[in-house]
Amino acid sequence: MKRSLNDYRRIVGDDTIGKIYQKARRLYGKTVVHVNSTYYGGGVAEILTGLVPLMNDVGIAAGWRMLRGTPDFFDITKKFHNALQGNSINLTDIKKKLYVQANEDFSTYSHIAHNCVIIHDPQPLPLIQFYPRKQPWVWRIHIDLSNPNKQLWEFLKSFILKYDVIIISSEDYRLKDTSVEQRVIHPAIDPLSPKNMEIPEKVINKYLKKFNIPTDKPIVTQISRFDQFKDQEGLLDIYRMVRDQIDCRLVLCGSMALDDPESQQYYERTRRKANNFVKNRDVILITSENNILVNAIQRISNVIVQKSIREGFGLTVTEALLKAKPVVASNVGGITLQIADGETGYLVDPNDKETFAKRIVQILKDPSLARNLAKKAHEATKEKFLITRLLADYLDLLDDLIA
Numbered sequence: 001m002k003r004s005l006n007d008y009r010r011i012v013g014d015d016t017i018g019k020i021y022q023k024a025r026r027l028y029g030k031t032v033v034h035v036n037s038t039y040y041g042g043g044v045a046e047i048l049t050g051l052v053p054l055m056n057d058v059g060i061a062a063g064w065r066m067l068r069g070t071p072d073f074f075d076i077t078k079k080f081h082n083a084l085q086g087n088s089i090n091l092t093d094i095k096k097k098l099y100v101q102a103n104e105d106f107s108t109y110s111h112i113a114h115n116c117v118i119i120h121d122p123q124p125l126p127l128i129q130f131y132p133r134k135q136p137w138v139w140r141i142h143i144d145l146s147n148p149n150k151q152l153w154e155f156l157k158s159f160i161l162k163y164d165v166i167i168i169s170s171e172d173y174r175l176k177d178t179s180v181e182q183r184v185i186h187p188a189i190d191p192l193s194p195k196n197m198e199i200p201e202k203v204i205n206k207y208l209k210k211f212n213i214p215t216d217k218p219i220v221t222q223i224s225r226f227d228q229f230k231d232q233e234g235l236l237d238i239y240r241m242v243r244d245q246i247d248c249r250l251v252l253c254g255s256m257a258l259d260d261p262e263s264q265q266y267y268e269r270t271r272r273k274a275n276n277f278v279k280n281r282d283v284i285l286i287t288s289e290n291n292i293l294v295n296a297i298q299r300i301s302n303v304i305v306q307k308s309i310r311e312g313f314g315l316t317v318t319e320a321l322l323k324a325k326p327v328v329a330s331n332v333g334g335i336t337l338q339i340a341d342g343e344t345g346y347l348v349d350p351n352d353k354e355t356f357a358k359r360i361v362q363i364l365k366d367p368s369l370a371r372n373l374a375k376k377a378h379e380a381t382k383e384k385f386l387i388t389r390l391l392a393d394y395l396d397l398l399d400d401l402i403a
Contacts, residue, residue, distance in 0.1 A: 003192055004057045005388070011191055012388050020388060023395040024058035026403040033063040033112060035127065036120035037077070040289060042225065042255070043187065043315040044120050044142055050190030050387045051394070058391070060398070065110060067124040073102040075261050077123045080156075083149035084122065085229060085310040091151050103127045115402045119163075128162045136164040136401040142187065143312040144333045145173045164401065169313045169334045183397065186337060187313045188390035189322065191382075195291040196319055199299070207296040213284060218248040218364050221301040223294055223316040224308070226254040226267040226287070234353065235307040236274050239283065241357035246364050250277070253286040253297055298323050302370070303363050309350050311335050318385045321345065321377040326370040328359045338385065344377035 009017050034052060036044050048064050055062035069077070076095050083089035107130035118138045119125060128137050139160060145168065157178065160166065166182045168174060174182055189196055208215065220239065224230040232252050239250045252270065254263070267287060277283035286293070298304060304320035306329035313334030320327050321338060327345035329335045339345040346359040363370045 002053060005054055005391075007192060008386075008388050011382070012386060016388055016392075020392050020395065021058060023392060023399065024060065027395065027398055028059040029061065030116070030398065030402055031061040031063075031114040032116045032118065032398065033065060033114045034118045034120060035065050035067060035124045037067045037069065037074075037123035039066055040255070042260075043313070046189070046193070046195070046315065047187060047387075047390070048120075050193055051390060054387065054391050055394070058395075063114070067103070067106050067127075069102045069106075069123070070098075071261065072098055074123075078260055078262055080122050080152060081143065082228070083152045085144055086147045087149065089149055089152055091155060096155060100126050104130050107131060116398060122156065125156060125159045128159060137162070138165045138167060138397070138401075139163045140167040140185075141173075142169060144310045145175065146333075165397070167397075170337060172333075173312075185390070185393045185397070186385065187315055187318075187334070188385045188387045189315055189318045190387045191322060193291065195295050196322060197295070199292065199295055203292070204296040204299060207290070207293045208300065211286060211288065211293060212281075213251065213297065213300075214249070214281065215300055218246065218302040219251055219297075219300060220248055220303045220305060220360060220364075221251040221253065221297055222305045222307060223253050223298065223319070224306065225260060226252075226263045226270060227260070228262075228266060229308060229310045230254070231307045231309050231350065232266070232270045233273055234309075234350070235305060236270070236277075236283070238305075238307065238353050238356045238360070239277075241353065242360050242364075243282070245357075245361050248302070248364060249281070250283045251286065251297055251301070252283065253288070253294060255287065255289055294319075298325060301325060303328060303360050305356075305360065306330060306335060307350060307356065308332055308335065314338065318381055321374075321381040322385075324374040324378040326363045326373045327377065328356060328363070338381070339377070340380070343373070344380050345373055 034048055039045050052062045052064045076099050079089050103126040112131050116136050120140045121142055163180055166180050167185050171184055271285055274283040304325045304327045306314055306317050308330045311333035317329055317335055317338050330350035331347040339347055341347040348356045
């Protein structure tokens with residue numbers, strides 16, 4: 001069902017809704033197109049699923065297109081993604097050629113004549129050089145760019161320098177070696193999406209039964225795609241420490257994004273490491289794309305964990321905080337913007353597994369502590385990280401660029 005901005009009134013209030021409509025007035029009839037590389041299986045797709053309809057609802061003609069690519073292309077861009085977060089890469093001429101060629105091919109059957117173009121992440125970055133410049137182009141990079149591979153970065157800069165604005169998720173990601181204007185816009189979640197909306201207990205029980213998730217023990221959960229930077233393998237080590245002190249169950253639920261060919265490989269590595277626990281249903285691995293299932297799991301979890309090594313923002317953390325769940329997460333990237341350590345959750349060095357385990361046990365053993373953390377977290381998240389705030393930020397940007 002199509003949602004309108006008015007559907008959010010009961011959540012954010014009339015004043016917020018009214019200000020958004022006022023911001024949109026100068027943009028009536030303007031056209032905007034978002035381009036990314038997948039329609040499901042990641043934070044970017046989730047954001048656009050909520051944001052694009054709301055842009056249309058307030059009077060902007062907003063579109064969303066997916067870059068097509070071969071398996072070779074997505075294998076290359078996954079390596080680019082990892083290298084932008086600090087990994088090494090063998091950047092051969094053939095990788096560069098295939099990367100650019102996929103974008104050129106896409107341009108031949110995708111016309112762009114909008115008032116503004118917003119490109120998401122590295123996959124469609126080179127598109128800008130295959131269209132005549134008739135409008136501002138914005139590059140929205142969602143990942144942690146604080147320590148990119150230098151060789152790859154120099155290659156990508158030849159495209160980046162053509163853009164009018166770069167949007168980053170945190171001041172910590174501000175690029176020091178480019179003259180392109182940079183703006184910080186924090187990501188956000190949609191409280192009315194199937195993943196975040198309120199669901200009745202009977203629906204929760206239905207999904208738990210369908211996916212065979214028992215609730216006879218406390219549940220510790222991580223929701224994130226299976227990826228080396230999400231470090232599910234490291235979380236298994238932490239779970240072993242926690243389980244030595246309190247009998248509980250670990251749920252690892254992740255998606256397999258269309259543009260991430262490494263997900264299946266990392267899932268298999270995680271499954272093998274968890275093999276003994278999996279047999280006894282003490283560790284449950286789920287790869288379903290079902291958003292209501294994710295919603296149900298988060299709502300019945302006693303602790304939500306995000307054991308990331310690098311994290312551009314971490315929308316799964318936002319989701320847990322909004323649902324008033326106590327969170328223990330790595331002290332990295334955009335996660336630090338969401339949690340006030342000791343007040344709305346706990347931040348831990350991702351290499352300090354003992355402290356990770358200590359914080360999880362502390363919450364499991366102290367329900368009063370869990371409730372206090374969760375209550376404060378819910379209020380802070382509702383104020384700062386909902387899609388209505390994200391829409392307002394984009395309207396401000398578009399007003400500056402095209403109004």
